[in-house]
Amino acid sequence: MPAIADLGGTDGWGPVHPPDPAEKVFDEAWEGRAFALAVLGMGRISGQNLDAFRYALGRLDPHAYFEEGYYGRWLNAVELMFVESGIIAPDAVDARARNLSGEQVEEPPAPELSKPDYAATGPGSLRQVDGSPRFAVGDRVRAGEVPPAPTKLPEYVSGHVGVVEHVQPAHLLPDTHAVFRGENPQHVYTVRFDSRDLYGAAAEPFALTIELFDSYLEPA
Structure with missing residues (x-):
């Protein structure tokens, strides 16, 4: 099953609105605090394992991922990592929020x-x-079948044929690194796909390029 962020080629999300270069980095003060908490928390739990953090993001429920904003998503992900690491209890954040609002809960x-x-x-x-x-x-x-999570092979290129455009430096494999089963570095390739092959003959013609790990690919 694809991760919640694997949205490529899906419909119903509305138009993309590029950010205004004049926008502030944080619209509200809590967003900056959430960003800091996420970065510091990830370092405490995983030693700056970005793949573990992205895996936590990918396991959030739709409300926590889509409805609470970009920095809310970060905060939810690091909270999940805190719970899974035994640093806090599953209901600790909710209990603290209720106490701060005036309730008296243990x-x-x-x-x-x-x-x-x-x-x-x-x-x-x-x-x-x-x-x-x-x-x-x-x-x-050819991109192979999407392996079990965590993985960075998106579903929309699975089974499709592309052409290698660049050979990139070797990179840690997220599939194992995210769950602390070894770094397993692999060569990475920039692969070009035709939009009409991915999305059908009626699609707007353009070339889509994506970086894919060696184990995701087979000769076509």
């Missing part, structure tokens, strides 16, 4: 800590890997 104690024992093997997300890339510029490749 805040649940934190459960047993289950924070992942994780340390990155190097800075950032790029790594060196042994061996040459499996594909070269100009090769025709």
